Amino acid sequence: MIVISGLTRTIPEGKVILNNIDARLEPGTLIAVVGSSGSGKSALLKALALRERWSDGEYRVDGKDLMKAGWFARLRFRSNVAYVEQRPILYENKTAFKNVLIGVAGQTPLWRRMIGSVRSDDHMGGMEMLESVGLLDKAKQKVDRMSGGERQRVAIARSLVHGARLVLADEPVSGLDPHTSEEMMQTLKHLCKDKGATIVVALHRLELAEKFADEIWGMQEGSIVINIRGRRLTVAERNRLS
Secondary structure, rough: EEEEEEHHHHHOOOOOOEEEEEEEEOOOOOEEEEOOOOHHHHHHHHHHHOOOOOOOOOEEEEEHHHHHHHHHHHHHHHEEEEEEOOOOOOOOEEEHHHHHHOOOOOOHHHHHHHHHOOHHHHHHHHHHHHHHOOOHHHOOOOHHHHHHHHHHHHHHHHHHHHOOOOEEEOOOOOOOHHHHHHHHHHHHHHHHHHOEEEEEEEOOOHHHHHHHHOEEEEEOOOEEEEEEEEEOOHHHHHHHHO
């Protein structure tokens, strides 16, 4: 269980980017963060990934506040967090399978990486994760020949292959056609339930959030102004986010 209390981020110019955010992130939950451009969606995901400094607030993981636990505890937590950018950086001339394995380089001895040796359990884990995201048949295909949706799936498989407990995906369906967007969201939903991961996605399409998310956070001016579970947004809530 992850509990955020009073998350605030202020940039040097004095502008408040994130304003006193409280939230709970439960295992096996798909959370959609929605809101207009500039509402703070991407900033929130980066803060949750500890990619940007907090000005104030508590970040409790299983009861321990990471903000007071020291840099080593935060570093250890980050090893269990995956941040998937809108346009993920992949090794273009390597296969989907190789990209997934490279994603766990931090847990692979340097000598093994240098000689390209792959343990059987690494191999099985990578193939199983590609199967989970529907890309088993593309395992040997180079990513420079893949579509945008397939590249996103490779990035997600890479992030989850060694059990990331928190996945933060910034606009994972941006630029995808409606059918591929729904496939991507269905994949994320499946991974939440099958792997027990908490997945937070920033979305600009409310209909996808309503159809697939277990919980919807609506943001405005750096604050979560709507937090709902198990239902669609009302007309008033939609208007508030426009």
